[in-house]
Amino acid sequence: MARTNRPTGAALLTTAPAIEIDDVSKSFEGDRVLDGVSLTVAPGRTLVIMGPSGVGKTTLTRILLGLETPDDGSGDVTVGGHVVHDLPPAQLRDLRRGIGVLLGGTSIYDSSVFGSISAWANVRYPLESRGYDEAVIEDRAWRRMVEFDLADVAHQLPGTLSSGTRRRLALAKSFVDDPHLLVLDDPGAAMDVTNRRTIVESIRRARADVDATMILTCHDIEMARALGDDVAVILAGRVVAFGPTAEILEGVVDADTWDERFAFRESFAQTDDRSRSTLDRVETARRETSSWQWATYLLLALMGLATLIALLSGVIDNVFTFL
Numbered sequence: 001m002a003r004t005n006r007p008t009g010a011a012l013l014t015t016a017p018a019i020e021i022d023d024v025s026k027s028f029e030g031d032r033v034l035d036g037v038s039l040t041v042a043p044g045r046t047l048v049i050m051g052p053s054g055v056g057k058t059t060l061t062r063i064l065l066g067l068e069t070p071d072d073g074s075g076d077v078t079v080g081g082h083v084v085h086d087l088p089p090a091q092l093r094d095l096r097r098g099i100g101v102l103l104g105g106t107s108i109y110d111s112s113v114f115g116s117i118s119a120w121a122n123v124r125y126p127l128e129s130r131g132y133d134e135a136v137i138e139d140r141a142w143r144r145m146v147e148f149d150l151a152d153v154a155h156q157l158p159g160t161l162s163s164g165t166r167r168r169l170a171l172a173k174s175f176v177d178d179p180h181l182l183v184l185d186d187p188g189a190a191m192d193v194t195n196r197r198t199i200v201e202s203i204r205r206a207r208a209d210v211d212a213t214m215i216l217t218c219h220d221i222e223m224a225r226a227l228g229d230d231v232a233v234i235l236a237g238r239v240v241a242f243g244p245t246a247e248i249l250e251g252v253v254d255a256d257t258w259d260e261r262f263a264f265r266e267s268f269a270q271t272d273d274r275s276r277s278t279l280d281r282v283e284t285a286r287r288e289t290s291s292w293q294w295a296t297y298l299l300l301a302l303m304g305l306a307t308l309i310a311l312l313s314g315v316i317d318n319v320f321t322f323l
């Protein structure tokens with residue numbers, strides 16, 4: 001959808017941008033949290049970043065937003081051709097205007113949830129602060145209120161809402177200015193299954209009418225499948241799997257199958273590149289073994305079927321002979 005009637009600030013993002021994260025490392029007080037992370041997202045696609053708590057997912061999203069800088073001498077993060085940490089402050093602000101953000105369960109920048117004003121006033125706020133016409137504010141803000149199921153609580157203060165509804169309020173604000181990049185950090189955090197499903201549905205609805213690239217972190221396999229075009233798995237600060245969602249999450253349905261598929265990679269992720277190529281060989285062998293197993297099962301099933309048909313035709317012949 002084309003951006004219209006934007007009254008303030010230069011729009012650095014005028015369409016869904018490509019994202020390139022190239023060999024990015026980040027350390028805090030000598031501890032390396034991200035270790036040579038490289039990922040790419042094509043314009044308009046959704047990348048879901050998964051991994052257990054503390055592996056650096058939030059840190060990566062904060063680098064993407066220019067809230068943290070990569071370590072000296074490590075790589076770059078590029079959004080729509082702009083190297084984020086090289087942008088002067090005014091341009092970084094312009095870039096952020098085109099980004100819808102949910103960090104740590106609430107939005108930041110000019111779209112954070114304010115406790116002292118109603119849900120409706122909260123959703124209107126980013127548009128008001130940017131000086132849009134009243135008709136545009138009403139139209140866009142109400143559309144997001146409906147998409148995120150907030151119409152019934154429009155006049156309530158955020159503090160009186162359930163945590164699931166507050167999360168949807170924060171998300172509605174992230175989407176309200178039709179962003180070209182969405183960075184949503186763990187939108188399902190601390191939510192039960194029902195709330196997570198409602199959140200997924202709302203994001204899907206809102207996502208359908210923005211021309212945006214989306215990066216989303218989560219722990220939830222169902223959410224990743226529902227929203228992700230691609231999935232990256234981070235363990236110990238390294239990307240250990242990256243590709244189309246169906247391929248990366250093939251056969252993963254719960255914590256056990258997750259562990260079976262990815263947990264063994266953690267020890268490799270903590271070691272060197274030689275081990276990582278071993279890791280890839282192990283994974284390829286695992287897949288090939290799995291294909292051979294299926295081929296063997298199919299052959300046995302066909303042989304069983306052929307034997308059954310032979311037996312049955314023998315029985316039928318005997319019946320005809322008897323008659």
Ligand SMILES: Nc1ncnc2c1ncn2[C@@H]1O[C@H](COP(=O)(O)OP(=O)(O)OP(=O)(O)O)[C@@H](O)[C@H]1O
Nearest residue numbers: 028029033051052053054055056057058059060186
């Ligand atoms: N500003 C900071 N100063 C020091 N350590 C930090 C800082 N920010 C993050 N860390 C550390 O970096 C590590 C990765 O944190 P991060 O929040 O990126 O993980 P995560 O994968 O997003 O976890 P979760 O899934 O629980 O949100 C943690 O050990 C955290 O304590």
